[in-house]
Amino acid sequence: MEETLRCDALPVTVSAPSELDDMDQLVRVYRARIFRYVLLSVRDRDLAETVTQDCFVRAYRARGRYRAECSVSTWLIKIATNLIRDHARRRGFQFWRTANVFSIDVPGIADRLASGQVSPEAGLVAQDRLRCVWRIVDSLSENQKKVFLLRFVEEMEISEIAEVTTMKVNTVKSHLHRALAAVRAGMSEARL
Amino acid sequence: MKQGHLSPWQMEELIIHEPTAIGRSRARKASDDAREHIETCTLCASNKEQLLKQLGLFRDSAVLAASLADRQVPISLPTRSWAFWTLASAAKWGLAFALLLAAFVPILLQQQHNVDQKAEHRVADQIARDNLLLEQVDETIAGSVPQPLESLNDLGSYENSSTGEAAAQGSR
Numbered sequence: 001m002e003e004t005l006r007c008d009a010l011p012v013t014v015s016a017p018s019e020l021d022d023m024d025q026l027v028r029v030y031r032a033r034i035f036r037y038v039l040l041s042v043r044d045r046d047l048a049e050t051v052t053q054d055c056f057v058r059a060y061r062a063r064g065r066y067r068a069e070c071s072v073s074t075w076l077i078k079i080a081t082n083l084i085r086d087h088a089r090r091r092g093f094q095f096w097r098t099a100n101v102f103s104i105d106v107p108g109i110a111d112r113l114a115s116g117q118v119s120p121e122a123g124l125v126a127q128d129r130l131r132c133v134w135r136i137v138d139s140l141s142e143n144q145k146k147v148f149l150l151r152f153v154e155e156m157e158i159s160e161i162a163e164v165t166t167m168k169v170n171t172v173k174s175h176l177h178r179a180l181a182a183v184r185a186g187m188s189e190a191r192l
Numbered sequence: 193m194k195q196g197h198l199s200p201w202q203m204e205e206l207i208i209h210e211p212t213a214i215g216r217s218r219a220r221k222a223s224d225d226a227r228e229h230i231e232t233c234t235l236c237a238s239n240k241e242q243l244l245k246q247l248g249l250f251r252d253s254a255v256l257a258a259s260l261a262d263r264q265v266p267i268s269l270p271t272r273s274w275a276f277w278t279l280a281s282a283a284k285w286g287l288a289f290a291l292l293l294a295a296f297v298p299i300l301l302q303q304q305h306n307v308d309q310k311a312e313h314r315v316a317d318q319i320a321r322d323n324l325l326l327e328q329v330d331e332t333i334a335g336s337v338p339q340p341l342e343s344l345n346d347l348g349s350y351e352n353s354s355t356g357e358a359a360a361q362g363s364r
Contacts (some may be wrong), residue, residue: 027267036258049265060269102261109253123240126249133250151208152247158208173208179241180204187246 020063020072027056030073033154034080041084043102051087055080070163078164081146093179097115106131128190136186140179147172148179198236202226207243 020026034055039048058079066075110127140148143165150161160174162169198206200229228236 023269027269032259032262035262036255039258039261040254045261045263049263053265053267056267104253104257106253109257112256113249113252117345129246130253131248133246134253137250149254153251155251167300176208177201177204180207181200182199183246184204184243 003067022105023060030076038080045102074160081164104134127192132190144175144179147175
């Protein structure tokens with residue numbers, strides 16, 4: 001698959017030298033972000049590491065075809081999204097494989113985020129809210145989850161999300177509206 | 193706006209187009225009415241802040257959870273050209289095919305040898321049966337030919353002996 005992007009809506013001026021000239025630096029800068037995006041999408045740590053490796057290998061091989069019409073991070077996320085889709089198709093045939101399922105340790109994460117600055121009651125409320133949001137996000141459809149993660153975790157623009165997911169801008173917004181509505185409804189239902 | 197407050201859709205529009213934490217300035221702004229209302233309505237502003245706070249908490253938890261799960265596996269990039277890897281892949285498949293052939297060829301040869309042996313045995317058996325049959329036929333013929341005519345059995349050897357000698361034997 002040719003890994004070129006044509007982001008007509010986002011003319012980007014690239015300062016020389018290009019980021020792709022130093023692949024080691026590129027890996028250092030973007031590896032954690034790509035791994036995070038893939039891990040939250042597939043919820044399998046081993047698979048996330050494999051896809052992250054494949055993403056940079058593919059970027060390395062396609063670096064000559066990079067047109068610099070989009071940011072490098074958007075380009076890498078696009079490659080990762082395609083790889084996630086390819087792996088999902090292949091996994092359908094690999095029924096013997098057991099996934100190394102990645103689950104969120106909500107109490108542990110909430111404690112770390114609070115870092116002892118809140119009362120125990122507030123800490124428990126924060127844990128409940130966090131647990132509620134994660135439950136709601138896990139219940140979203142694949143497309144809604146994908147755009148939700150890209151917007152509210154990776155903090156990408158709507159137009160960038162549309163390029164990465166090959167959806168129209170209005171479709172992206174529609175998915176985001178539904179995802180946010182689900183979050184708001186879930187939170188109010190839990191009275192949080 | 194319903195009853196002087198933002199509708200759920202308007203609130204969601206504000207959230208979707210909220211500038212990101214890293215300060216991107218290209219975010220498309222939500223409608224001016226909604227933005228102006230937020231600046232004057234404490235309830236809607238509070239709802240918006242609460243939702244943004246919740247989303248921020250979600251983001252922080254996602255970032256932290258992913259960083260804790262990250263085993264920092266080093267990324268190894270290919271150092272050789274595409275042509276090399278294509279040839280390497282072709283060589284790998286060729287070697288696998290050759291090994292497969294090497295494993296199956298002796299089995300096929302053994303099977304062919306077994307078939308040939310069976311054929312030889314069948315031919316030998318057939319020859320033995322034919323010889324037995326011929327002996328039985330000879331015995332039958334010898335038994336059925338009357339004694340005075342036994343000398344006629346020697347006609348087969350007439351060409352090999354002298355004419356007079358054969359004729360003298362026959363007149364007796």
